[in-house]
Amino acid sequence: MDNQTYTENLNRAPEKEPERQQYFMELLRNLAEERSRELGRPLTACIQTFGCQMNAKDSEKLMGILKEAGFTESESEASDFVLYNTCTVRDNANQRVYGRLGYLNSLKQKNPDMVIALCGCMMQEPTVVEKIKKSYRFVDLIFGTHNIYKLAGLLYRKYAEKGMVIDVWEGPEAIVEDLPSERKYPFKCGVNIMYGCNNFCSYCIVPYVRGRERSREPEEILKEVRALAADGVVEVMLLGQNVNSYGKTLKTPMTFAELLKKVAQVPGIQRIRFMTSHPKDLSDELIAVMRDCPKVCPHLHLPLQSGSSRILKAMNRVYNKEQYLALAEKIKREIPELSLTTDIIVGFPGETEEDFEETLDVVRRVRYDSAFTFIYSKRTGTPAAAMENQVPEPVVKERFDRLLKEVQRISAEQCKKDVGKTMTALVEGMDTHDPALVTGRLGNNIMVHFPGDASDIGKILPVRLLSSKGFYYMGERA
Ligand code: SAH
Ligand code: SF4
Ligand code: F3S
Numbered sequence: 001m002d003n004q005t006y007t008e009n010l011n012r013a014p015e016k017e018p019e020r021q022q023y024f025m026e027l028l029r030n031l032a033e034e035r036s037r038e039l040g041r042p043l044t045a046c047i048q049t050f051g052c053q054m055n056a057k058d059s060e061k062l063m064g065i066l067k068e069a070g071f072t073e074s075e076s077e078a079s080d081f082v083l084y085n086t087c088t089v090r091d092n093a094n095q096r097v098y099g100r101l102g103y104l105n106s107l108k109q110k111n112p113d114m115v116i117a118l119c120g121c122m123m124q125e126p127t128v129v130e131k132i133k134k135s136y137r138f139v140d141l142i143f144g145t146h147n148i149y150k151l152a153g154l155l156y157r158k159y160a161e162k163g164m165v166i167d168v169w170e171g172p173e174a175i176v177e178d179l180p181s182e183r184k185y186p187f188k189c190g191v192n193i194m195y196g197c198n199n200f201c202s203y204c205i206v207p208y209v210r211g212r213e214r215s216r217e218p219e220e221i222l223k224e225v226r227a228l229a230a231d232g233v234v235e236v237m238l239l240g241q242n243v244n245s246y247g248k249t250l251k252t253p254m255t256f257a258e259l260l261k262k263v264a265q266v267p268g269i270q271r272i273r274f275m276t277s278h279p280k281d282l283s284d285e286l287i288a289v290m291r292d293c294p295k296v297c298p299h300l301h302l303p304l305q306s307g308s309s310r311i312l313k314a315m316n317r318v319y320n321k322e323q324y325l326a327l328a329e330k331i332k333r334e335i336p337e338l339s340l341t342t343d344i345i346v347g348f349p350g351e352t353e354e355d356f357e358e359t360l361d362v363v364r365r366v367r368y369d370s371a372f373t374f375i376y377s378k379r380t381g382t383p384a385a386a387m388e389n390q391v392p393e394p395v396v397k398e399r400f401d402r403l404l405k406e407v408q409r410i411s412a413e414q415c416k417k418d419v420g421k422t423m424t425a426l427v428e429g430m431d432t433h434d435p436a437l438v439t440g441r442l443g444n445n446i447m448v449h450f451p452g453d454a455s456d457i458g459k460i461l462p463v464r465l466l467s468s469k470g471f472y473y474m475g476e477r478a
Pocket of ligand 2: 197198199201204205206207241242278
């Protein structure tokens with residue numbers, strides 16, 4: 001494309017969103033068709049997602065845009081457009097991206113058409129962008145978390161300009177609705193109910209890279225859920241960094257529990273999940289909705305982070321050990337079949353052996369059905385990074401191993417207690433090891449493998465749990 005055509009087309013672009021992006025998608029589609037004819041094959045696009053469900057959801061939106069722009073989805077990084085949607089919550093997430101960029105460069109040597117793009121949380125860090133500009137010059141396009149809806153416009157610009165195109169925004173502008181999205185599963189889907197985070201836990205980089213908390217209007221959420229249901233989706237997962245503070249900043253405030261009730265009324269939706277709940281503001285109203293509404297799955301992810309009140313204070317988590325234990329106990333009392341899972345960080349600055357013992361104590365008392373355990377990772381710019389007395393690595397490693405052992409022992413015991421029961425499972429796919437089996441997810445989020453075939457995928461079926469394998473079950477159709 002020559003510069004004049006580009007400038008002319010740019011001048012003709014509508015100002016308003018999403019019309020502006022639709023205009024660019026059409027221009028890209030024309031370019032893609034032309035290039036495909038020359039090459040005698042379709043143009044392919046591959047997105048690799050690092051990080052959490054928010055990023056996975058963003059990737060679905062990005063793939064939706066790419067398909068409208070004339071690309072065919074591919075799993076292979078040997079594609080014409082490759083996008084890494086990055087995570088920066090812990091340093092190992094960053095290292096994985098850097099590690100794989102070299103491989104992408106080798107693929108680009110073989111395909112001069114290839115465009116390499118990076119987006120997501122890592123790109124919101126100026127030091128990362130500087131490093132890529134300096135040492136990874138083969139990258140074509142960089143954007144952040146606040147302007148993913150602009151992918152079509154950015155890619156169009158990339159085709160017109162030489163050199164790296166960089167467009168990272170410091171904060172969000174508006175929430176743009178009604179852009180395409182390409183679902184990974186036909187039967188289940190994540191739905192953003194809010195973006196960003198205001199909690200500023202002292203170790204965490206998410207508030208800096210995802211911006212301030214903002215809730216979507218309930219009507220927009222319900223419109224999306226209705227459209228998903230009409231399209232065959234039976235399970236939705238409502239997504240937010242802290243769903244318990246949903247709706248506080250809306251013009252007409254609404255609680256998360258109220259939103260849950262409204263989503264449960266959408267015909268066709270049979271299961272509702274949500275991620276994540278901060279213990280500081282989990283309401284009795286929410287517990288009641290979880291207890292009384294059969295569509296809300298009996299699973300609660302309630303991140304503990306640490307069992308030591310002293311460390312929790314330094315983490316700025318705003319609850320202490322006793323409050324957390326009381327909350328967990330209340331929830332289990334109200335909803336006995338509920339499965340409770342958590343996140344725990346080991347080696348936060350200043351963590352002593354006594355503090356760590358407190359964490360083990362909570363783990364033993366709450367008896368989590370499963371837990372994600374993380375080694376503390378120092379994130380530039382967070383208050384914890386500047387704290388003195390960072391815990392030496394061998395000490396952290398030793399504690400981490402002890403914690404992991406305890407968590408695994410308890411979750412295996414927890415898993416055993418439901419053997420013999422019949423529960424419903426949403427079949428998500430064929431078993432990857434045995435073609436005679438399918439893999440389903442129980443309401444409590446645990447997986448079960450049982451005899452079935454491809455026609456079962458997407459169905460919710462009753463399954464008898466025959467045996468426990470530690471963190472999953474073998475079962476049979478009931
Ligand atoms: N908003 C969610 C968490 C999102 S990040 C919540 O508050 O529950 C997911 C998990 O990553 C966190 O729960 C925490 O356990 C872990 N995490 C975040 N920052 C970390 C860091 N600097 N080092 C190690 N683990 C971290
Ligand atoms: Fe990070 Fe805390 Fe926000 Fe979760 S609630 S994203 S841990 S700052
Ligand atoms: Fe990672 Fe960003 Fe999620 S930092 S955990 S992908 S919000």
